Amino acid sequence: MSDKPLVPAIEGWFTxxxxxxxxxxxxxxxxxxxxxxQDQYCRNPGCDSTDFREVELSRTGHVWxxxxxxxxxxxPFVAPDPFExxxxxxxxxxxxxxxxxxxxxxxxxxxxxxxxxxVELVLEPLHETDEAIKVTWKWRPMDLEK
Amino acid sequence: MSxxxxxxxxxxxxxxxxxxxxxxxxxxxxxEALADAGVPWQDVKFxxxxxxxxxxxxxxxxxxxxxxxxxxxxxxxNTSYAACASGSQxxxxxxxxxxxxxCEVALVIGADTTPKGFLAPAGGYRPEDPDWVRFxxxxxxxxxxxxxxRRRMDVYGDTLExxxxxxxxxxxxxxxxxxxxxxxxxxxxDVAASAMVADPLRLMDICATSDGGAALIxxxxxxxxxxxxxxxxxxxxxxxxxxxxxxxxxxMPDIATDSAAAAGIEAHSFRSMLxxxxxxxxxxxxxxxxxxxxxxxxxxxxxxxxxxLQLAHRGEAAQLLRAGHTGIGGRIPVNASGGLACFGExxxxxxxxxxCELTWQLRGEAGDRQVEGATVGITAxxxxxxxxxxxIVKK
Numbered sequence: 001m002s003d004k005p006l007v008p009a010i011e012g013w014f015t016x017x018x019x020x021x022x023x024x025x026x027x028x029x030x031x032x033x034x035x036x037x038q039d040q041y042c043r044n045p046g047c048d049s050t051d052f053r054e055v056e057l058s059r060t061g062h063v064w065x066x067x068x069x070x071x072x073x074x075x076p077f078v079a080p081d082p083f084e085x086x087x088x089x090x091x092x093x094x095x096x097x098x099x100x101x102x103x104x105x106x107x108x109x110x111x112x113x114x115x116x117x118x119v120e121l122v123l124e125p126l127h128e129t130d131e132a133i134k135v136t137w138k139w140r141p142m143d144l145e146k
Numbered sequence: 147m148s149x150x151x152x153x154x155x156x157x158x159x160x161x162x163x164x165x166x167x168x169x170x171x172x173x174x175x176x177x178e179a180l181a182d183a184g185v186p187w188q189d190v191k192f193x194x195x196x197x198x199x200x201x202x203x204x205x206x207x208x209x210x211x212x213x214x215x216x217x218x219x220x221x222x223x224n225t226s227y228a229a230c231a232s233g234s235q236x237x238x239x240x241x242x243x244x245x246x247x248x249c250e251v252a253l254v255i256g257a258d259t260t261p262k263g264f265l266a267p268a269g270g271y272r273p274e275d276p277d278w279v280r281f282x283x284x285x286x287x288x289x290x291x292x293x294x295x296r297r298r299m300d301v302y303g304d305t306l307e308x309x310x311x312x313x314x315x316x317x318x319x320x321x322x323x324x325x326x327x328x329x330x331x332x333x334x335x336d337v338a339a340s341a342m343v344a345d346p347l348r349l350m351d352i353c354a355t356s357d358g359g360a361a362l363i364x365x366x367x368x369x370x371x372x373x374x375x376x377x378x379x380x381x382x383x384x385x386x387x388x389x390x391x392x393x394x395x396x397x398m399p400d401i402a403t404d405s406a407a408a409a410g411i412e413a414h415s416f417r418s419m420l421x422x423x424x425x426x427x428x429x430x431x432x433x434x435x436x437x438x439x440x441x442x443x444x445x446x447x448x449x450x451x452x453x454x455l456q457l458a459h460r461g462e463a464a465q466l467l468r469a470g471h472t473g474i475g476g477r478i479p480v481n482a483s484g485g486l487a488c489f490g491e492x493x494x495x496x497x498x499x500x501x502c503e504l505t506w507q508l509r510g511e512a513g514d515r516q517v518e519g520a521t522v523g524i525t526a527x528x529x530x531x532x533x534x535x536x537x538i539v540k541k
Contacts, residue, residue: 009282010273032392033405036273044408045391064396065300067292067344069284074266076282088285090293090396097406097413099396101285110345115300126283136283 002133009126009134012037020123021056022100022137028053033096057100059121060142061091064099066113078127089139091119105140118142149427150380151244152370153539155183155363156502159257161327161356161489171359171495172212172257179253183363184373187216190363191249194224194240196232196256196494207494209236212255222249230441230529231386232256233360233497234537238384240364250369256494257359277399288352288444290398292344295446299346302461304449308468309351310337312445313487315473320484322514327356328488351445356490360498362505379508381501382522383427383538389416398530417454417528424524424536425456432456435478436520437507439500441527442485451526452480455536479517482507497535500525504539 008014013036014022024035027042029049039052072083087104104113105124119139126136157178159171172195180187193216195209209223222243226235233256240252272278280286298304314334320326332350340349370378392404394413406413425431432455440451449463457478458466471477483489483503486496504523506512521541528534 030408065293065297100402
């Protein structure tokens with residue numbers, strides 16, 4: 001591993017703590033969560049609030065579904081050479097009552113995943129630039145001994 | 147007062163990868179529809195085109211482009227952008243014009259040439275664009291189809307064999323359709339031998355993109371009667387509703403669903419909302435439907451649509467498939483045309499191609515793929531940004 005600094009691949013979307021969280025917003029009037037952040041208008045048709053608070057979303061949830069990428073996605077994805085397939089999961093967050101996509105941590109194959117499985121949010125490298133290692137949120141199954 | 151309009155003519159340029167300008171496909175489809183209707187071009191007073199975002203500058207894929215190509219004769223024009231539902235929205239615009247008494251006969255038209263290579267978002271660092279974000283994270287279109295497919299497997303017990311059976315069925319249907327791009331009868335072994343793209347979906351589970359063009363000549367019921375076509379199939383309903391908050395199924399190109407955390411808010415499936423308005427508007431129910439043309443962007447998605455149209459209870463579409471009920475000759479044939487599996491998607495033309503198929507089926511002119519005794523057909527499709535449609539055609 002290089003000694004380049006770890007920087008978020010997308011600025012302001014997640015915390016860089018040891019136990020990281022996605023950063024969303026919550027409508028102060030109706031309680032609807034938004035990820036990515038929304039602080040201009042509430043999309044609940046029964047709410048016209050313009051008052052939002054930045055919140056850390058639940059860092060654990062359950063698998064709604066999962067798949068993988070067997071072929072190299074097009075840009076702006078930055079692929080390692082050679083390309084390595086990776087798993088992707090859609091995660092149900094209970095408190096927020098929403099589903100959030102993300103890659104699954106390296107080394108976990110789709111065959112090891114199941115709908116309903118508990119997962120937690122972690123940070124892992126997405127790609128490297130000349131100056132830094134760009135990290136993103138990924139989902140890690142909590143019951144797999146890896 | 148009836149809200150119905152008559153379909154006097156239908157036409158399509160065969161789907162393929164022809165590499166010509168899209169206008170050429172649209173003109174061919176329009177000429178076929180005009181000839182089919184027996185309506186002179188000069189009598190068409192409204193040209194309603196489905197649009198898509200590509201091929202250069204805005205407005206190029208537009209109603210006016212087709213009107214010019216067919217020879218400007220002073221008709222009014224409209225262009226509808228609604229992603230995959232563009233054709234249905236163009237049809238709805240024509241219906242409004244006819245029912246308002248502002249025109250008797252309209253041409254509804256859509257055509258597209260597929261660009262070469264991947265449809266990738268613009269470069270740079272643009273996190274405000276969900277399309278940029280998802281591609282940056284490695285999430286492509288098949289990712290979404292695969293998430294839906296895998297959920298069916300884990301929750302309802304669908305199998306890879308079920309998904310392959312959808313492809314086998316649709317390829318059998320499409321082999322009898324001269325307008326389809328792929329006309330080979332594939333086997334389950336062919337599907338299993340194709341490359342895995344996004345587990346559990348293989349290359350042959352996922353639809354291609356194609357060139358193609360489709361057109362309809364529609365009129366008031368009075369005009370249809372006047373030209374001796376009072377028995378022409380009728381558009382009985384057009385639904386182009388948006389999702390209802392909170393939309394609970396993650397959709398392209400988003401990275402997350404709506405949140406249903408607010409009091410009084412429930413999560414809804416957009417797909418299942420689309421046909422509700424169509425059934426209500428037509429005053430019929432799923433039990434009245436003879437056949438359905440649904441948007442099989444993937445094999446597994448066809449099974450979702452069957453349930454969204456309430457042709458099977460939730461989770462039971464695969465049982466309908468296994469019993470052979472969704473094939474021609476079965477109880478409720480689905481994608482008798484061959485569907486997207488045999489056509490590939492030509493976005494602004496696709497929703498109209500679905501209506502063309504229903505028109506021929508209801509007239510009993512579908513040849514070797516005829517659904518015997520068909521009286522009511524329904525379409526379903528969905529695209530980006532909360533666009534989707536469901537159209538009901540009846541005899």
